[in-house]
Amino acid sequence: MFITLEGPEGSGKTTAVETAVNKLKEMGYEIVRTREPGGTPISEQIRNVILDKENTAMDPRTEALLYAASRRQHLVEKVWPAIKEGKIVICDRYLDSSLAYQGGARGLGVDNILNINLFATENTWPDLTLLFDIDPRLGLERIAKNSAREVNRLDLEKIDFHNKVRQTFLDLAARYPERFVIIDASQDRDKVAEDTLKAILDRLCK
Numbered sequence: 783m784f785i786t787l788e789g790p791e792g793s794g795k796t797t798a799v800e801t802a803v804n805k806l807k808e809m810g811y812e813i814v815r816t817r818e819p820g821g822t823p824i825s826e827q828i829r830n831v832i833l834d835k836e837n838t839a840m841d842p843r844t845e846a847l848l849y850a851a852s853r854r855q856h857l858v859e860k861v862w863p864a865i866k867e868g869k870i871v872i873c874d875r876y877l878d879s880s881l882a883y884q885g886g887a888r889g890l891g892v893d894n895i896l897n898i899n900l901f902a903t904e905n906t907w908p909d910l911t912l913l914f915d916i917d918p919r920l921g922l923e924r925i926a927k928n929s930a931r932e933v934n935r936l937d938l939e940k941i942d943f944h945n946k947v948r949q950t951f952l953d954l955a956a957r958y959p960e961r962f963v964i965i966d967a968s969q970d971r972d973k974v975a976e977d978t979l980k981a982i983l984d985r986l987c988k
């Protein structure tokens with residue numbers, strides 16, 4: 783089982799899933815928590831290049847290719863082996879982030895970005911994608927209040943960019959209804975965590 787967590791900046795997806803992971807572990811499931819870009823030493827090095835605030839000269843296609851390269855390495859070293867061992871892999875961000883950020887918000891085209899990612903992933907799709915939907919204004923406000931979270935190069939984009947990210951995610955959820963579940967991330971923390979666990983259990987019991 784391969785589960786991905788998606789959403790605009792500040793959606794609280796990482797915190798929300800922690801409670802669910804603890805409950806699932808208590809129930810005896812073996813869980814591997816990971817994130818993109820990153821999750822392996824090579825992918826983390828690529829992450830640093832992509833998110834470095836100094837790299838303002840980065841071309842949009844270079845950015846898209848680096849995300850796809852990081853994704854490939856992460857699949858090979860971490861995701862595929864864990865799935866093979868029968869574990870549940872829960873990954874913060876995956877291919878839909880590239881479709882929303884590079885395809886939608888950067889304007890490179892969702893289908894162009896899908897093509898390079900089908901090559902990178904050899905058609906590896908998540909079984910379940912939780913979309914933590916939130917108005918980007920609220921999400922960015924949350925980030926500003928959370929001093930523990932470092933601001934990255936993409937956070938610095940204008941609100942219009944983040945609105946396009948959100949809209950593309952919603953379009954993707956409509957395009958792939960069989961794997962997407964939308965969670966209202968503007969609700970209070972406990973309710974978001976409860977909805978997250980329910981969505982995962984519903985899929986596991988299918």
Ligand code: TMP
Pocket residue numbers: 791817818819849875876877878879880881883884934936937
């Ligand atoms: P995060 O770890 O805080 O989610 O930061 C990762 C940033 O990278 C976030 O701004 C979303 C962005 N991103 C893309 O633009 N494309 C991608 O394919 C992925 C995985 C992330």
